[in-house]
Amino acid sequence: MAAVMYNFKPYPSDNDVGMAAEALVTSHPCLKEPGSVSGWYGWKMSLKFKMGDYRGKLSRSGCLEVSVNAGKRSKNNPDKDHPHSNIKRARRAEVNFLPNFPKGESQASLEEMRLQIMDEVQKSQQNLRLIEMLMQKTFALRRQEIIQENPQVKDFLGKWPALRIESQLCAEFQRITNVNLRNKFYAVLDQHTPGLMALYRQKAARTGKISEALRDIFKIYDLQVS
Template sequence: MSLSDLPEGRATLKVTVKQAPESYHTDSTLDTASLLSSPSSSRDDIFTRHRSWPDPFEIPRFSYDVELQLKRGNEAYEENGTLLNIRKDTKSEILDKLAEAMYAYTAYPSREEYDIVAQSLIRKHPCLREPGSAKGWYCWKFSLKFKMGNYRNKLRVAGCSQLQVNRSSSGPKQKLKKAKKAEVSFLPDFPEGRTQNVMEEERLAIIEAMKKKKADMKKVNEMMVGTFSLRRKYIVEQQPPVAEVKTKWPALFTEIQIEAEFTRITSADLSGSLFSGLEQHLPRVMELYRARIGSCPELKKVLSMLDDDNSNQMKRAVILRGLPYFLREDPSKFLRSTEATETGQHGEGHECRHPSGKRRRGAS
């Protein structure tokens, strides 16, 4: 499990640097080689996104002549502060490369993400600073916005499903679903070498597997990952009712697949983000609960749970249990918990995690 478990002097690490075909640069040493691939090093990232936006943003390598210009320009800037008089074609290539690298994370960057890219560009190549600008990167930010729009249009014309679905049809006005800011991979194209017929066969295999008394969930999870693009195409473009989705994708409604699908779409951990959000607001919510004890005796009973256990896990449970009383809602319709063990579809009791962090058997 750890390199320290091996005999001293026997642990080795092999690093293989894969160079992009269009690049003219070759690294002579591995001293500065990063073990993390750059955003533009993998062509598959254009179709499937699974990473959050980096800060600072890793600026990709440009063509050899542009890199040579930037190298000379940075040297002159360090010597006497001279800025590079950049040509139009050079600027266009820089923006093209940056747009491709940004699209590997999201097709619709936010204002803050544009800021991060522009700042990272100036930080790596200070000779590109804008004369007379306080920050030196404002114009680069606006140029990136226009270039990103042109890049999306280029991919839309080329047949990119994610971008084509965001345009209204020429017939009746029916605006299809557009990716939200948190959705980094809401409509990916089919992976290379995998056709719709192949994934449809896997979908039918998932249905048959879920009918078994004891399904092989490891195999089901693998097939759910492989059919992600087919499933998103069906849900986004056809917008079916939930009952129909449950019939065609029964595994999608299991607890593990709900979290896994959320991660595939947003690259975020569902339960992890929930608990981290609860802990972030713990002190303030506790103050609000205590301030309303006089008008809501039920909150006093919920807060008394902390007398015996003042851990973060119990505080999470207190916040969730007290929420319906604080909002003046019916607790029976707001939260449901379970204590008993029930037999599920596959002959096993479903295990759920209580807000306090304790594991319980049963269905919720």
């Protein structure tokens, strides 16, 4: 159960754990607690502890997604941050939150790839295929830098100039969320187009250079529609 829950969320909320406990009892009625109002409250508390133990095992095995939150306050280190403060966890859309480095790669080797990317971006004839391959390999290094160091956007783009390339910006979005940015953008834009058209028509009815330009655009648009 802990492993399955972790695949959805490494840090489930109280409601999430309750839903998992309820689903467990619903699928296996023999596990329902006699005398309990809900029939699964004890399982909920048990799963909370199980999730903590499971995250501890993953942290000790080197899983960055949970080990990034290790080293909090304990009996041996009473001066450190509270265990439940400033927890670094994935947001709703982040599928690849903090992956481990690719097999056989280290921070030093990935840093060399980053420098190679910077050299390639500065060339007049960029090898986009090489940039794509290097950006894919160094994805874990960027995520580690973002989550652990929380850099300024200007400084981060200075270290990773390939993210100024449109294709790489879309590729990075898909690496994080598994969502195609262009398709998502155009789909949502189609939903809001009628409202935007009405808003721009109101603007076109006013006076000024911008309104005049909008009127000319709408004249062409209306001719095409008719």
